[in-house]
Amino acid sequence: MGGNVCFVPLEGGELIDVNVPNPAPGADWVYTIPAGYEMTLLHTFYRLVTDANLPTRYPMFNLWGVDNFDRVRMKFGTFIGPGAQNNFSLALGSARADAYTRNTYHDALPMMRCLTGERWGSATSNLQAGDQYSLIHFLAVRWRV
Amino acid sequence: MGNVCYVPLAGGESVSFALPNPAAGADWLYTIPAGYEYEIRALQCKLICSLVVADRRPLFVIYDTAGNDHWRLYFSPANYTLAGETSVFSLYVGCQRTDYSFLTVVTSRQNNDTLPYNRLPAGYQIGTAFGGLDAADQWSEIRINALRWRV
Numbered sequence: 001m002g003g004n005v006c007f008v009p010l011e012g013g014e015l016i017d018v019n020v021p022n023p024a025p026g027a028d029w030v031y032t033i034p035a036g037y038e039m040t041l042l043h044t045f046y047r048l049v050t051d052a053n054l055p056t057r058y059p060m061f062n063l064w065g066v067d068n069f070d071r072v073r074m075k076f077g078t079f080i081g082p083g084a085q086n087n088f089s090l091a092l093g094s095a096r097a098d099a100y101t102r103n104t105y106h107d108a109l110p111m112m113r114c115l116t117g118e119r120w121g122s123a124t125s126n127l128q129a130g131d132q133y134s135l136i137h138f139l140a141v142r143w144r145v
Numbered sequence: 146m147g148n149v150c151y152v153p154l155a156g157g158e159s160v161s162f163a164l165p166n167p168a169a170g171a172d173w174l175y176t177i178p179a180g181y182e183y184e185i186r187a188l189q190c191k192l193i194c195s196l197v198v199a200d201r202r203p204l205f206v207i208y209d210t211a212g213n214d215h216w217r218l219y220f221s222p223a224n225y226t227l228a229g230e231t232s233v234f235s236l237y238v239g240c241q242r243t244d245y246s247f248l249t250v251v252t253s254r255q256n257n258d259t260l261p262y263n264r265l266p267a268g269y270q271i272g273t274a275f276g277g278l279d280a281a282d283q284w285s286e287i288r289i290n291a292l293r294w295r296v
Contacts, residue, residue, distance in 0.1 A: 006156035007295040009182065015266045017209050043207070043261055045214045089217040091261030096243045101219040102202070108261075137213045141264065 013040075013141040020046075020121075020136035026129040029136050030121035033114050037142045040113050041120060043091035044138035048122070050084045051130025057081075058125035059105065061090060066117040072110050073123075076100070087135075088122075116145070157184070157292045164287040170280035173287055174208075174272035177265050180295060184264050185271055187237035187290040195281035198228045202276035203256070205236065210268035218258060220244055226254060228279075233286075236260045267296075 016039070023029045029046065033039050041063075050057060057080040063072040078100040080086055087104040096106035114120070122133060167173045173190065177183045194201060202225060207216040218236075224246030226232040232254040242257035249255055265271065273284070 005152065005158055007158065008156060009264070009294045009296070010154065010156040015182065015264060017266065019213065042263060043216050045216060087214075087217060089214075091216055091263075093238060093259065093262035095241055095259035096218075099243065101221050101244065102204075104217055104219055106218065135214065137209060137215055139209070139215055139265075 011141070013143045016140050016142045018138050018140065020138070022132065022134045022136070025132050026127055027133075028122040028124055028127065029133045030119050031138070032119045033116050035116050036144055038113050038115055038145050039140045039142040040111070041092070041109055042139045042141065043089075043109070044136075045087065045089050046122070046136040047085065047087050047134050048080065048124070049132050049134070050080055050082055051128050052082050053128040053130065054082055055126045055128065057127060057131065059086070059088070060123045060125070061088070061107075062121065062123040063110065063112060063114065064119045066115065070123075071112070071118075074107055076105050076107070078105070155292070157294045159290070160293055161290045162288070164289065166283065166285045166287070169283050170278055171284075172273040172275055172278070173284050174270045175289060177267050177269045179267045182264055182266055182294045182296050184262075184292045185260060185289060186292060187235070188260065188271070189233065189235045189286070189288045190273070190284055191286040192226055192232045192234070192275075193283045193285065194226050194228055194230050194232065195279045196229050197279040197281065199279045200277040201226045201279070201282070203234070204274045204276065205234070206270075206272065206274045207263070207265065208270040210266075215269075216261060220246065220256065220258070224256065230254050232256060238262060
């Protein structure tokens with residue numbers, strides 16, 4: 001305390017708290033970095049409730065470039081069956097890797113500064129028509145570019 | 146020693162403080178005060194469990210200003226705190242222990258895990274949301290170290 005202390009964040013940027021609307025049933029959720037910004041995702045929480053259809057769902061979290069090719073894939077090793085409720089809690093700096101505790105997936109987010117038009121979100125194999133993503137929240141730092 | 150910068154170039158000010166105990170049987174939450182952003186670097190807290198047998202389920206959380214979950218950290222069932230135990234949780238950025246629980250003596254447990262990198266705006270909360278707390282369970286010795294910025 002005291003002395004020559006800079007009291008503002010020198011990494012710059014502003015914190016942005018986003019609640020992503022629920023996608024349609026049977027669809028993954030995706031967020032696109034808006035025009036004029038770059039963003040670093042700090043943490044995200046979301047939920048998947050599966051319908052009664054039997055196929056095994058394979059959850060994954062992705063970050064895509066503007067060319068629609070993925071830059072990061074995070075496939076989870078615990079699969080999801082019918083009639084289940086699962087949470088995802090992913091955070092920058094988490095030391096848990098592919099961890100699954102009390103129906104909650106934990107893992108670390110990559111340290112990336114994503115460009116306008118790049119995207120992040122779920123990419124679930126075998127998602128069924130009645131499966132529903134919800135409670136999708138994240139906090140990010142964004143810069144105007 | 147040439148041109149050395151003697152001030153922290155990351156900016157911000159380091160703060161270290163303790164929170165008052167919540168009521169018996171209640172969880173604790175710390176709210177980021179107005180006018181600041183906080184990076185919580187470390188938190189430690191102690192739970193003294195009553196002798197009542199209950200299914201105490203450790204859970205640490207970050208909530209946004211509307212109370213939405215932004216982060217949950219569960220400990221696995223093998224690491225639950227039990228009746229009559231005193232359990233210290235020490236979470237910090239950079240910790241390499243995950244879901245770690247060590248019974249130092251029969252009734253004293255030490256737990257570790259990682260805090261994610263975080264920069265929390267005013268009104269966000271960080272703390273506990275245990276399931277199955279007994280009415281006589283007591284949190285105490287709640288201590289936080291953080292870096293904060295004025296915004």
